[in-house]
Amino acid sequence: MKRKKALFSAAAVMTLSTLFAGFGGIGGAFAATAHRAPIVNGGTMVQTFPTAFGLNFIPFLSTSAYTAQATAYSFDSILRFNRKDQLSADIVNKWSVSPNKLTYTFWINPKARWSNGTYITTADIKLGVDWLLSTSYNKTDGGAYGYLLSNVAGVPKSGYLPDGQTPSGFKILGPREFSVTLQQADAAALPAGLAAITPLPAQILGKIPMSKWKGSAFDLHPWVGSGPFITTSVVPGQSITQKANPYYVLGRPHIAQNVWKVISVDVVNGDLASGQVTIAGIHAIDAAQMKKVPNLNLSVVPTNGFDYLGWRLNNATFGSVFSQVKFRQAVEYALNRPAMIKALYAGYGTVENGPLPPINFWYNKALNGTYAYNPAKANALLNSIGMKIKNGWRTMPNGQPFTPTLTISSGNATIQRQADFIQHFLQAVHINLKINPPINFNTILNQLNSDANGKQPIQAFLLAWSLSNDPDPRGLWRSTDNLNTVTIDWTNPKDPAIQLNDKLIHESHGMAAYNINYRIATLNKWQALLNQQLPENFLFDQSTVTAYNKNLHGVVFTPYGNLDPQKWWLSTGN
């Protein structure tokens, strides 16, 4: 009923070393739901989207996260992340890396077939590669994934090639064997890019010029796929119906039919209770009530992401205060984050003191317990930078009044409550933070984007990032990264801390990072640096609360999503 705002989502990357070292930081922590009864085949499961989905179902084409979710059920990429968050076999079941770490060779699983029974070949792989690098794809708005292959040899700086042209780095070695050669060695190359190569059905799409793919019959309703569930019908704005793929490479799914339904988050609980929806995410605040519903189970898993309170360090009015590390540390001490988690998420969340959530394999455990709620320490820090208290409120060191404003987006009650709490706790340490009336999310983006001179009205803001499987800090945290400029503003190249930050990030994916211990050490150092510097005030991570019908079994809940739908099954009767 309300407009729910999607948070920022950034694709981060996973490094190769996990794969080879076989480290499973989180494996087993989130076990599959127990099933004692014999597995039953058949049945229909209903999953939900909170708002309408896009209508382009060719992989990578849609900008809608929901469409991407449905598309991911229909098209598998060559490798997948398993429940231990490691890369594992999918359409490709074998691969090797050359000693110079530049050439990767892949072998297609001999059992890999399209849903119509024909075998997946290197021609299909080539079409997928060509598509990601095509002019048609990259020139459309959906062309956001061209970067995945930008490190492949033969890809020009522009990042794309004429339609149908294959980069020189991609070689077909046989009907089931191909290799990819990179321009530069990169510890994150496979999980960050190559693993995402997705074969496309050359038998169908190969016959259509790429410029006509978008909006084609196949795009609107892809009737052939390589994933566990193949789309049978699409009702725009309402539902996508998919049936089990009998030839799925990881085994025929137990459930016969999967339906994605657009259901508002306010109603979804009712549909869960009545059994009309099989599995859906719910508000943490509703968990206690939903637990009482007899036919439902709940799953709570941490999310791989973080909420933060950002400060425009270059702000013309208060930037001189915001850019002081001690100020940001004082804020971190001043906020009672466990209390906020309890109020906002009924306790389903984790305090975060750095850029990675504690559930993450790469998390630096030394960060635990830092910045525990301590208003006295906050006051001491603020005193130490000369912010005196006058008439009950702290002033700037120069005696001017200090009245920063916090900008939040409209339409999201939780964010607005978060702001309320932050104001409440900062007032307790005499910081007179004002909350601006909520404004449109796009307006916030625009103002953050064009804030080079610090003259835009935004001074402080609340945002959240969700990360994906690997916490590659590139893209967000380097001082040169566009997103840093926009959403963090920790970019001063003269600041030694920032120089160190950039250096650590660079080292975390270079040749040396192929050594897992080296990479862990580097990332730990980096997290400790950010924990001390607090380029932004890290807050917490909200857990994902999923309610699902008791007759649904076999779901693998992980911080990265609910995995292995082909292994889920529905018991009959209730």
Add this chain to the structure above:
Amino acid sequence: MVSYVIRRLLGLIPTLFIITVIVFSLMHLMPGNAFQALVGLNPHIKDAAKVIAQRMANSGLNLSWPQQYVNWIVNLLHGNLGTSFEFQQPVTTLIGTALPNTVTLALTAELIILIIGIPIGVFQANRVNKGFDISTSLFAVLLYSVPGFIFALFLIFIFSFTLNWLPSMGTVTAAVPWSGDLGDRIQHLILPATALALPSVAYYTRLMRANTLQVFFQDYVRTARAKGLRSGRVLFRHVLRNAIIPITTQFGFDIGGLVGGAVILEQIFTWPGMGELTINANLNRDYPVILATTLIFAVMVLLGNLIADILLASMDPRVRYN
């Protein structure tokens, strides 16, 4: 008559022209654009500003506003409303799925209004100040005083959540053999259409009652009664025919109003219609969709008014096409 309709239709053009010009200007005065949200936050696009500029150029957003407007008009005349930035679909496709849903909802609501509102109003007037009249009048004021969205909440609470009789969202049931059947569609229509109709039912009842009463006291009705005509015959032959004229006008005006009112209810019932499309487009600065939805809403309202006038003129011989 024909020339009247043609003249009125031609008269719509300047209005639509001005509306689109204003919307066009407002749209471009709004900070932010679709591509900033789409491109600006992709961590892997190296030169986001350049890409945004390129995308804007591809969509013609780098041209001056007047030029963009002219392009839009020219495309419109070719039946091309552009391509949605957000959905990457021709706007006509998006509208093609959203508009029929909204129209179905509005017309069903209109039907409910007429079927319930008119008879009750007439019966009230016929038994004026008797128990039936007073109780239903009071009830009508109550209905009229409950905003549609609160109705919606009650209806969902009772019929979906508690009784589990009717679906609370969408237009069809997904993934069942009967999906999209007439019965299935009607089931989905009942709650939103009722929520949309109920406040208006009350309004129409009141209007109809007042009109009927007014006609009752006209001389020709008194004459008809004095001649000894049965009251049923008087009611239908003389009273109804005249009392219904203002209702007809209201009906036309309501077509536009109901489509607008559907915006809020569409949100509540996740009804994939114009309301949802409009709000999304505005939030995401999806210019082609904003323009198209604005145009369509305006056309609906204007056509509704036109239909009202034509109905009025054709039913009431005193009103002619001036």
Add this chain to the structure above:
Amino acid sequence: MWERGRPVSTLESDLALKKSQGKSILEVRNVKKYFPIMGGILRRTVGHVKAVDDVSFSLPEGETIGLVGESGCGKSTLGRLIMRINDPTAGSILMNGRDITRVKGGQLRKLRHDFQMVFQDPYSSLNPRMSVGSLIAEPLIVNRRGSRSDIQSEVVRLLEIVGLSPEARLRFPHEFSGGQRQRIAIARALALRPKLIVADEAVSALDVSIQAQVLNLLADLRKEFGLSYVFISHNLAVVKHVSDRVAVMYLGRLVELAPKRQLYNSPLHPYTQALLSAAPEPKRHANRERIVLVGDVPSPAKPPSGCAFHTRCPKVMDVCRSERPVLKEYAPGQFTACHLYT
């Protein structure tokens, strides 16, 4: 598209004017009022409703002229033209010998002191939210006639003149009967001491007994203040009661203009004859022939060619269909526009 045939001669009206005697308080010269009819896709003027079509007469000081005709004949429009509520399409109106047709704004407001109007419906002609006192005082206040106390005593005097008690000024129009309201309206019209009063169906909304009282009041006031009246009514009996001369209108035109006695005793125009025969006149001989008009009044937007009355005239001749009759004097002081007498 003004007129299909030749332009209508003004000769006949000149004649009518010349015959009037004494000093004229009001002269109406060839006055026309056409309302455009819009049509077609481009809403161009496709024709005109000729509400008043070339009417002339004059009114000597102290005299009353009665304007009669069926509803829609243009008599009320003519009254409004005289009052300058509407502007005539053509022709001129002279008040006290001065052409007031083109006078506008402040000058017109000053001229208005001399001519006032009494409307048909006393229920709608008095602002319901003003007390009777302020209603009658308003013309004086607007035109700055004296101090506040002067005006108050003048209001009381005016109330007395029209036969209402002074307390009435504290009350509101809705507390009075129709006849009393019409007296209030007359008092208001009298406040500025006008020379001419246009009474548009001034008594037709009243009960018959009250009608007589108001008519008597009007007659008394005429003597007392030397007023002239343009008395517009569809009621021949009422017109007969108050008028010196009577003008009969049909479809925007004058068809007969004569001193009262002549018109009622020996009407010339078949239309006048028909009107009189239809009017209930208790004194008439019972055996009088009753002329019944057949057919409807034609639309003033498409008046018949020739004599406008020919579609309903019992004595219609061929010439009536093609040629428009001219208003001419056929008996002393009695003008008519009819081919029967040529």
Add this chain to the structure above:
Amino acid sequence: MATSMASNAGIKSRGAVVKGKSPSRLAFERFMRNPLAVAGTVILLAIIFVTVGAPLFTHYSPSAMNIMNTNAPPSAAHPLGTDQSGYDNLTRLLYGGRVDLTVAFSAGVMTLVIGTIYGGISGFFGGWIDNLMMRFVDVMLNFPFVVFILFLEAVFNTSGELLLITVVVLTSWPASGRFMRGVFIQLREQDFVIGATTIGAGTWRTIFRHMLPNTVGTLSVLVSFAVAGYVGLEAALTFIGLGLPLTVASWGGMLSDASNYTAMTTQPYLWLPPAIMIVLTILSVNFIGDGLRDAFDPQMRS
């Protein structure tokens, strides 16, 4: 001789001078005889009293959050429980009414003022002025509300009561303008208005002394129905997220917060009170509007 008639036609003196009852006075008397209208007035006054005098009924401040006591069920200390921020729901309900009523009344009055001025000018002067002004109204009547509110929100970088009032007024005045034009055109043709011209009253006197006072009945009816409509509109807009910020206490906001399956089925104390307040307010204002219409236009009464 004129005076001789006073005895039979004039109003006889009854000793003391009796001042007449003005139409407004009569309307007021009729209004007070209408039980529903009186009930509506009483209810509305009660609602205004408890919202304006909120501090008398609750000792919590509407901005006093208690993060340690969020989502509490009803208790003696919090008769309606607390919300997700730990605010006392009863307090929010009372203070929220202020916001709703302020928005509705100020928007209602402003719409009518603008509508009357605009419609008055258009209707009184007529001709090409009227034509031009009405074309503009046509445009504005068709102007999409959503575009407007998002545009203002984006451009003025704000949301809140003032913006909401602005948007409501900007989108509602054309309808009232058109309506008032009709009223003025009707009035312009009334004999007493024409009569005002014939006695030499100027344009402004005619408008302010003769026309405007005669729109009072219509205006008060319109204001009351507009207010009723805007209470619902505020709630609806806030409900779908286009109105007030969700942390500003308002009935629409409270309803919106509680309008999910869980709250609706298990926590009626969250959504019933604001829903009842909204309906009660609109109902009472509608009763008042009906009463006013009957009072000012007694012929319409059956």
